[in-house]
Amino acid sequence: MAVTTANSEAQLQQTSTVADRWRAVRYLFLAFMALWLLFTLFPLYFMVITAFKSAAETNLTVPTFWPNEWFPQNFAGVFAEATNFNALVDSFIIATANTALALFLGSLAGYAFARFPKQAGGENLAFWILSNRMFPPVAILVPMFFLFDNTPWGTDSHLSLIILYLVFNLPLATWLMMVFFRDAPREIEEAAYLDGWTPMKAFVRVTLPLVLPGMISVAMLCWIFAWNEYLFANLFVGTDVRTYTIVIPTFTHGSQTLWNLQMAFSLIAMIPPVTMFILLRRYMVRGLSLGVVKG
Amino acid sequence: MARLEVEGICKGWDFPVIDDLSFSVEEGEFFVIVGPSGIGKTTLLRLISGLETPDQGVVRVGGRDMTALPPYRRRIAMTFESYALYPHMTVYENIASPLRARKAATSEIDERVRSVANLLRIEQLLQRKPGEVSGGQKQRTALGRTLVADPEVFLLDEPISHLDAKIRHELRTQFHALEDLRRVATVYVTHDYAEALSLGDRIGVMGAGGQLEQVGAPRDLFERPDNIAVARHMGQPTINVIAARLKRRDGGMRVDAAEGTLSFRIDDSHAPLFERYTKDDVTVGLRPQFLRPVKDGQTAADTIEAEVDIFEPLGASGIMLAKSGGVRLTALTDPEAHYDAGDRVTLAVSTDRFHFFDAVTGRNLAGSA
Incomplete structure (x- = not known):
C-alpha cells in the first residue's frame, strides 16, 4: 500500500513538471505571436498614419508615430488627376478578368488531372504546370515583353496583362483545384450518373458545388496576385492602360517623394481586397479545410 | 420484361477480380449476392451499372445489350455503401434528382418524391440536408433516390451493413414490404448471411475466385452447400469443420479426427455418399446447432465429452467454444444455460446432420443439389 502511494506521488510530481513545461512552451509561443503581430501590423499602422500626415511631416528625420496635424485632404489629393481613379478601374478589370479565366481553365484542367490522370497526361504534366510558378518572374520579363509587343493588341493593353498573369495564376488554380476535386x-x-445526369451536368450540379468553397479561396488568391502585380505592369503598360501599382510611384514633387499621397492611395487600393476577404472569409476557411468537412 | 443477364463477365486490374461470372435475375426477383468483404461484390455491381467497363462479357437488361452504354443511359439504379448523397442538397432534392435528370414535370416530381418519402417514413425530413439526419435516415434517402427513378434493375450495395442492429432489422423487414422492389430485377450485395437468407429469393455465394460458388434458394445453400467455402459462409456461428479419416466397418462407419482423439459414429443415412468415394481422408462439417450440451438427467444416442473454453451467453441462445479430444468445437446451447470455462460437458451429436467434403477439393460429397 505504502509503495503504491509513493509511486503515485512520484507520478503526480512527474505530471506536474510536464504541465509546467507545457505552460512555459505556451508562454513562449504567446510571446512569439505578440512579436509576430507587431512585425506584421506595424507597417500597416505606419501606412495608415502616414496617409494622414502632411508632406513636411513625412520627411522629418525623427519620424512621428502619431500625426502632429491631420491631413485628410491627402485623399482628395491623390484624385487631383482624374486618370488616377481610372488606374484603380484598370487594375480591377485586369484582376477580375484574369481571375475568371484562371478559374475557368484551372477548374477544367484540375478536374481532368484529378479524375482522368492517365488521359490528362499524368502527374508529370500536372507537375510541369505547377513548376511554371517556380522560376523567378524576372527571368521571363524581357522575352514576354517582346512576345506581347508582337501581338495585334500590343503590350499596353488590358488583354496583355490578363493573359500574361495566367502564367502565374493558372498553375496555382489548376493545382489547387486538382487537390479539391480529388x-x-x-x-x-x-x-x-446513375440518376441519369451526363458527366457535364453532373459536374455542374454536384461536383462544382462541392468544391465551391475551395474555388472561392483560389479566386481570392488569384485576384490578389493580379491586383498587386507591379513588375510586369511597370514594363508593359503606362499610356493607354495604367494599373494602380504603377501609379503609386508617380506621387513625387521634384526629387521629393510624397509619402503621404503614396500611402493614401495605397490605403484606397487596399479597400477592394479587404472588403472581398471579409465578405468571403467564411468560404475561405471552409475551402482551406475542405477535405475535413466533407460528407 | 426486364430480366437482367450477366454473361461471362471478367474484370481485373493488376489481378483478376471477377472471372467469367454469369447469372441472371428475373423481373421481380430479389437476388442476393453474399460473400466476404473485398471479394469483388461491389465491382460486380459497378460493372452491371456501367460505372466500370468489363474486360470481357455482356450485361443485358430485357434482352438488350447494355455493355457499351454509359451509366446515365441505362435504366439501372444503385445505392452505394457510402450512401453517396449530395451533401449540398436537401433530402427532397436528393430524392428528386433522377426525376429532374429526365426533366419530369414539377407536379409529378413533387408527387413521386412525397409518395416515396411516405413509403420510407422520411417525409418529415424532406427539407433537411443529409448532414442533419441519422445514418438510417441517410440510407432511406439513398433508397428513396433509387426507388423514385422507376428503373428496370435495382442494385443495392450493402445497404444496411453500417447501421446498428435494431435499425438494420427494421430496414430488413421494410425491404420485404417494398412492393416497388418486387416489380424489377434486384441485385442485393451483402456480407451478412442472415440478410441473404432473410431477403433473397435466390442467393449467390461469391468466392475468392471471382465467381459464384453456388447459386440457389436460401434453404438449399444452408442445407446443401456445394463446398466448404459456402458452408463456412452461411451460418453463424460458423460451421465446425474437422479434417478426419473414414473408418469403414461392417454394419457402420466412423470418422476419426485427423489430429487428436475425437471420433464420431456416422448415421447410416449417410452411407450412400461413400459408395463412389474411395479415399479415406474426408472433411467433416457439423453446424453448431447439431452439437448441443446434454442436460442432467437426459440421455442422447451419440455423445462426446468436452471441456468448455469460452462461453458466450447471447440471450436467445448461447455459444460454447469447447475442446474435445484435442479438437476445438463450437456448440449452441439453450438460452437459460450457463457454463464456465473449464466445465466438463457432454455434447449430443446429431449424427444424421453431417456434411462431408472432399478433403482436397472441398466439394460436397453429396454433389450439388
Whole structure:
C-alpha cells in the first residue's frame, strides 16, 4: 500500500513538471505571436498614419508615430488627376478578368488531372504546370515583353496583362483545384450518373458545388496576385492602360517623394481586397479545410 | 420484361477480380449476392451499372445489350455503401434528382418524391440536408433516390451493413414490404448471411475466385452447400469443420479426427455418399446447432465429452467454444444455460446432420443439389 502511494506521488510530481513545461512552451509561443503581430501590423499602422500626415511631416528625420496635424485632404489629393481613379478601374478589370479565366481553365484542367490522370497526361504534366510558378518572374520579363509587343493588341493593353498573369495564376488554380476535386468523393458524382445526369451536368450540379468553397479561396488568391502585380505592369503598360501599382510611384514633387499621397492611395487600393476577404472569409476557411468537412 | 443477364463477365486490374461470372435475375426477383468483404461484390455491381467497363462479357437488361452504354443511359439504379448523397442538397432534392435528370414535370416530381418519402417514413425530413439526419435516415434517402427513378434493375450495395442492429432489422423487414422492389430485377450485395437468407429469393455465394460458388434458394445453400467455402459462409456461428479419416466397418462407419482423439459414429443415412468415394481422408462439417450440451438427467444416442473454453451467453441462445479430444468445437446451447470455462460437458451429436467434403477439393460429397 505504502509503495503504491509513493509511486503515485512520484507520478503526480512527474505530471506536474510536464504541465509546467507545457505552460512555459505556451508562454513562449504567446510571446512569439505578440512579436509576430507587431512585425506584421506595424507597417500597416505606419501606412495608415502616414496617409494622414502632411508632406513636411513625412520627411522629418525623427519620424512621428502619431500625426502632429491631420491631413485628410491627402485623399482628395491623390484624385487631383482624374486618370488616377481610372488606374484603380484598370487594375480591377485586369484582376477580375484574369481571375475568371484562371478559374475557368484551372477548374477544367484540375478536374481532368484529378479524375482522368492517365488521359490528362499524368502527374508529370500536372507537375510541369505547377513548376511554371517556380522560376523567378524576372527571368521571363524581357522575352514576354517582346512576345506581347508582337501581338495585334500590343503590350499596353488590358488583354496583355490578363493573359500574361495566367502564367502565374493558372498553375496555382489548376493545382489547387486538382487537390479539391480529388477530395470530393467520386461516388457522389457516380450517383449522379446513375440518376441519369451526363458527366457535364453532373459536374455542374454536384461536383462544382462541392468544391465551391475551395474555388472561392483560389479566386481570392488569384485576384490578389493580379491586383498587386507591379513588375510586369511597370514594363508593359503606362499610356493607354495604367494599373494602380504603377501609379503609386508617380506621387513625387521634384526629387521629393510624397509619402503621404503614396500611402493614401495605397490605403484606397487596399479597400477592394479587404472588403472581398471579409465578405468571403467564411468560404475561405471552409475551402482551406475542405477535405475535413466533407460528407 | 426486364430480366437482367450477366454473361461471362471478367474484370481485373493488376489481378483478376471477377472471372467469367454469369447469372441472371428475373423481373421481380430479389437476388442476393453474399460473400466476404473485398471479394469483388461491389465491382460486380459497378460493372452491371456501367460505372466500370468489363474486360470481357455482356450485361443485358430485357434482352438488350447494355455493355457499351454509359451509366446515365441505362435504366439501372444503385445505392452505394457510402450512401453517396449530395451533401449540398436537401433530402427532397436528393430524392428528386433522377426525376429532374429526365426533366419530369414539377407536379409529378413533387408527387413521386412525397409518395416515396411516405413509403420510407422520411417525409418529415424532406427539407433537411443529409448532414442533419441519422445514418438510417441517410440510407432511406439513398433508397428513396433509387426507388423514385422507376428503373428496370435495382442494385443495392450493402445497404444496411453500417447501421446498428435494431435499425438494420427494421430496414430488413421494410425491404420485404417494398412492393416497388418486387416489380424489377434486384441485385442485393451483402456480407451478412442472415440478410441473404432473410431477403433473397435466390442467393449467390461469391468466392475468392471471382465467381459464384453456388447459386440457389436460401434453404438449399444452408442445407446443401456445394463446398466448404459456402458452408463456412452461411451460418453463424460458423460451421465446425474437422479434417478426419473414414473408418469403414461392417454394419457402420466412423470418422476419426485427423489430429487428436475425437471420433464420431456416422448415421447410416449417410452411407450412400461413400459408395463412389474411395479415399479415406474426408472433411467433416457439423453446424453448431447439431452439437448441443446434454442436460442432467437426459440421455442422447451419440455423445462426446468436452471441456468448455469460452462461453458466450447471447440471450436467445448461447455459444460454447469447447475442446474435445484435442479438437476445438463450437456448440449452441439453450438460452437459460450457463457454463464456465473449464466445465466438463457432454455434447449430443446429431449424427444424421453431417456434411462431408472432399478433403482436397472441398466439394460436397453429396454433389450439388
